[in-house]
Amino acid sequence: MYKSVFYKEWIKTKWFLILLSLIGLLAVGNIFLKVQHNITFNGANKYWYLILFQNQLYFKSLKFVPLLIGLTIALIQYIPEIMDKRIKLTFHLPINEDKILLIMLGYGTFGLVVSFGLIFSFFSIMSSHYFGKEIVDAAIISVLPWFLAGLAAYFLAALVILEAIWKYRALYFIAAASFLLLFFEGGIAGSYSPVNFKLIILTLLISISLIFSAYRFRKGEM
């Protein structure tokens, strides 16, 4: 059964997961092309100085990339389920309704973790290649909430999409957007250090919120 659910989700998302991961990797590549350019033309010392003392974020263009990936995967995975109320087919399969949703969610989360893992690793490796430990650590602390935002956006988009009533969908959307702003407060590099752990906990807490929309659907809120 797990294999079958993963197979269906893979059919829906494979090209998007591959393409979006490539876009993420290209975005990182682009960041370091600019880094290379700045080092070559302005000198490494001056560029490091700008990063360390003038709060220049060399990785700023990565900010919304995980969010875009998380949202797109949620749309690709869950919109086909609500079109023509196709979710009824999923709920009719001989498996507990919550369990099948969690398997679908598990697939999406796994796909995003792999995709984000690749992008994050590439970013970390490239950062280590160009900068010292202090700059790399601050950069990692700063980009981590953006990747968490990608996962949170995926979880919340699933909640919004699976909700059957537009009024509630709009309310969930507003609440979700407000929540996601927490991940993009900005500030200097490394400023998220005290809250990253709390953001991880919050992201985990909202991860299964789609169960609520599905429960409402099953009780007839259509």
Add this chain to the structure above:
Amino acid sequence: MSNVIECKNLTHYYGKKLVYENLNINVKEGSILGLLGKNGAGKTTTINILHGFLQPREGECLIFGENTQNLSPITKSRIGFLIEGHVQYAFMDIHQIEKFYSGFYPKWNNEPYWELMSKLKVTPKQKISTMSCGQKSQVALGLILAQEPDLLILDDFSMGLDPGYRRLFIDYLRTYAKAENKTIFATSHIVQDMERLIDDVLIMDYNRVLAQSSIGDFMGNFKQFNFKLNSPGIDLSKEDFVVNLETTGKEIELFTYESESFVKDFLKKNNISVDNFTEIKMGLEDAFIGLTGKY
């Protein structure tokens, strides 16, 4: 024979609007029941309750003895479900969807599926979303048959199908159900299709059940008499034996469960003069309209 479906005292409202009250439905093992009703009479509501997608305000439905609000995976594997419009996972092709479903059903038998697919003029990699309604219906039917369910619940199975596919669908289904002793609960807005398929009929109107019996009893007992009314100002519609009365000028269509002699005696006793009194042979669609009215 035991009941595969038992709905007891179902009552449901949408907001304050009553859909039906104290509805009781029993479907015996091996029988084919057709649920008929006008749009909005509660057919889809009943299907949704049967599937556990809707909680009735009162009452309960049992399938294989389990409450439909909490069907176990084992019981769900015994139910084949056709969604209105033959909805399936449209992003898959016929091979992918067969592979997907086969992982869920222990008794999966792909023979009837591929038999039906061989009749379709589709390419192996063609997505279901690009197929015609008729082709989609065959995919949906093939998948249900491959599942080898004991009960099939078909919601408006004729929607979007041209006459050829409708006939193919019904004939294939009835032959299969009778050969394998399957139970079917079906709705369709094309009533004439039901006549070829069902053993028992349940006709619903807004808030109430109008008829519930075997198709043979219903068609045998429900009658239409046409006549020309010569006596002006007579209103027969209030008489107890009149189920429905359609009037066009002096021409009357009277629908009743009473016999020809009963109606004639009534007219004679009450000095109501009529001409051209004729019993009209009805099909299921005529009987349905006769029972529910044209409006």
